[in-house]
Amino acid sequence: MNVTITMIDDEIRKILRDHFAQKGFNVKESQLYSDDSGIIRFDIQLYAYDILAKGDE
Numbered sequence: 441m442n443v444t445i446t447m448i449d450d451e452i453r454k455i456l457r458d459h460f461a462q463k464g465f466n467v468k469e470s471q472l473y474s475d476d477s478g479i480i481r482f483d484i485q486l487y488a489y490d491i492l493a494k495g496d497e
Contacts, residue, residue, distance in 0.1 A: 456482055465490045 449472050457467045468485040475481060 452480075452482070456484075460484070460486070464494060 452472055453470055457470070460467055465486050468487050470485070471483045473481055473483075
C-alpha cells in the first residue's frame with residue numbers, strides 16, 4: 441500500500457519548528473526545498489544561546 445501525504449511548505453515548517461521548540465530551541469531562519477533526487481531538505485539556523493544552553497545541561 442502506498443500513501444501520499446501532501447502538505448504545503450508552511451505546514452511542514454510549522455511542524456519542524458514545533459519539534460525544535462519542544463527540544464528547547466528557537467528557529468531563527470529556515471529554508472525548505474527539494475533536491476534533484478526528490479529528497480526534501482530543511483536547513484535551519486538556531487540561536488547560538490539556545491545551543492550553548494543545551495551544551496551546559
